[in-house]
Amino acid sequence: MSTGLLPYEVSPNLPFILADHIAYAIKRKEQNIVVHMPLSFDVRQQYPVEFKIGEYALRIIRKRLNVRLPAHETVGIAMAFINNMADSDSCELAEEFGTDVYDRVLEESTIAVERRLGIQVDREGFDYARFATHLQYLFNRLNSGESIVSDNRKMYLSLKDEYPVASACADDIASVLSRLTGQELIDEERLYLMMHINRIASKAR
Known part of the structure; x- marks a missing residue:
């Protein structure tokens, strides 16, 4: 429909x-x-x-x-x-990448967070659930060729300097996504990743 x-x-x-x-x-x-x-x-x-x-x-x-x-x-x-995207040619996510690829993205991204921040991520926690959901939405957008349109690039540049570890972690995840999907992240996408990474890090301290 x-x-x-x-x-x-x-x-x-x-x-x-x-x-x-x-x-x-x-x-x-x-x-x-x-x-x-x-x-x-x-x-x-x-x-x-x-x-x-x-x-x-x-x-x-x-x-x-x-x-x-x-x-x-x-x-x-x-x-x-x-949640009710039909299984059709217009819904390319399942056809092109597949759930197994998203699972790899989530797992490798989580490992990247743990390695970069030196923490053990609580995979049952609320902030991790939000992180996983964000990655799934991001995965969908990359597959469909969509991207966020915002005026937040200046904010990204500012927070990149203020939170260099979270920024480096977002870059690690961007590398995972690039390798597994062939798509590159714009700065605004990295900004939202940094926000989720900081939430996870704050709960692990």
Whole structure:
């Protein structure tokens, strides 16, 4: 199924999945249940089109159902699209690289972090889960030829000097990605890697 906005096909089951997600979101709203979306920043930066679709969906729900869902539900709706990419020619991730390659990227990147920082990464921890999710999104983008468009290169250059070890670690991961996918990372991508690396490092101290 094509949305006309996304560079990939989505599963034909997506409408039912979205309806189910929205129904539960409304039920949570009625019962004052708050579900935190810790990946909000990541999704907004790495999947801007899906995030905008989520924002649009919340406006439609408010207009047609007179229900004002919390802003973080935008992420849940965006994730429904991200997690339901159809197995088609437009979804090149599984076909070109494959899950086994992503697994190698994650494992080798984790080892690079441990070696460079001299730490043992808690692979059951929340910050590692965010790091792994970020790498998966990054892997998707590299495979589809997309990249982050931002004005953060100056920030990268500044933080590169302030956190030279994290920067070197991001360069190590960039080398892993280059070797396994044939794609190079722009500075903004390295910036986000540095942020995740610093989170992991701070918890290991």
